[in-house]
Amino acid sequence: MKYSIVKNDYNESKKMSDELSDLLVSKKWIEDNKNPNCIFVIGGDGTFLKAAEIFNNILDDVIFVPIKSGGIGFYTNHNRISDIQEILNNIEKQKPIEISVLEANDYKVINEIKIINNLRPLEADVMIDGELLETFKGTGLVFSTSGGSTGFAKSHNGAVIIDENNIFQMLEIAPVSNNNFRTLSAPVIFSRKHKVEVIIKKPNDVEIIVDSKKCKLPENNLIKIQMGEKNIKLISKNSEKLTKTKILNSIFTTNKSYN
Numbered sequence: 001m002k003y004s005i006v007k008n009d010y011n012e013s014k015k016m017s018d019e020l021s022d023l024l025v026s027k028k029w030i031e032d033n034k035n036p037n038c039i040f041v042i043g044g045d046g047t048f049l050k051a052a053e054i055f056n057n058i059l060d061d062v063i064f065v066p067i068k069s070g071g072i073g074f075y076t077n078h079n080r081i082s083d084i085q086e087i088l089n090n091i092e093k094q095k096p097i098e099i100s101v102l103e104a105n106d107y108k109v110i111n112e113i114k115i116i117n118n119l120r121p122l123e124a125d126v127m128i129d130g131e132l133l134e135t136f137k138g139t140g141l142v143f144s145t146s147g148g149s150t151g152f153a154k155s156h157n158g159a160v161i162i163d164e165n166n167i168f169q170m171l172e173i174a175p176v177s178n179n180n181f182r183t184l185s186a187p188v189i190f191s192r193k194h195k196v197e198v199i200i201k202k203p204n205d206v207e208i209i210v211d212s213k214k215c216k217l218p219e220n221n222l223i224k225i226q227m228g229e230k231n232i233k234l235i236s237k238n239s240e241k242l243t244k245t246k247i248l249n250s251i252f253t254t255n256k257s258y259n
């Protein structure tokens with residue numbers, strides 16, 4: 001098996017990485033930072049997104065093994081370093097968790113894609129399955145996956161999506177609203193079957209940000225967004241014990257969960 005390790009900058013994470021690397025080498029694993037079979041992520045969700053950015057072109061072909069170390073983690077909250085030995089012993093037998101991604105032109109989106117103009121109102125037509133939903137004017141549009149719904153989308157009054165694999169949403173950021181012009185001004189929920197097109201009418205100063213990476217605006221000013229056909233695969237020792245509801249309860253509420 002070939003592996004790569006992506007970690008955050010904490011001293012504790014570096015120590016974990018060194019220990020993990022020694023263990024993998026002892027089991028005859030080979031380090032390969034271009035085409036690994038398994039990617040071990042040591043950190044929080046920011047580190048997971050960094051790993052997804054590094055390996056964006058082979059996301060369909062790899063398995064992620066996230067290990068919690070550092071900040072808040074939805075993707076990385078599944079395993080601890082103490083679980084690694086057991087995970088390695090069963091890695092070829094264990095069924096991975098699958099998490100959906102969006103496809104935005106050639107990019108795979110883990111959390112969200114933002115289409116933003118911070119200098120002047122963004123103007124764009126939003127098409128759903130070939131039909132015009134609206135001509136948007138405002139700061140920007142955000143398309144969020146289920147996983148991304150608890151981050152940037154939640155901070156802009158988006159829905160928190162429990163379903164992991166079949167739903168995504170669009171949010172309007174600071175839409176123009178006056179007597180002469182209005183947009184829908186509400187989150188829009190899409191299913192796996194929907195195809196969305198955003199046609200940017202005035203491309204000057206428009207930024208496209210996929211997760212944490214600024215991307216080039218396509219020459220035709222058209223961004224096609226839909227659910228990806230394949231999902232990201234995660235190995236989790238605690239997949240049956242740690243549900244999204246439990247993570248939401250732990251991170252965002254002051255309530256004690258029911259036993």
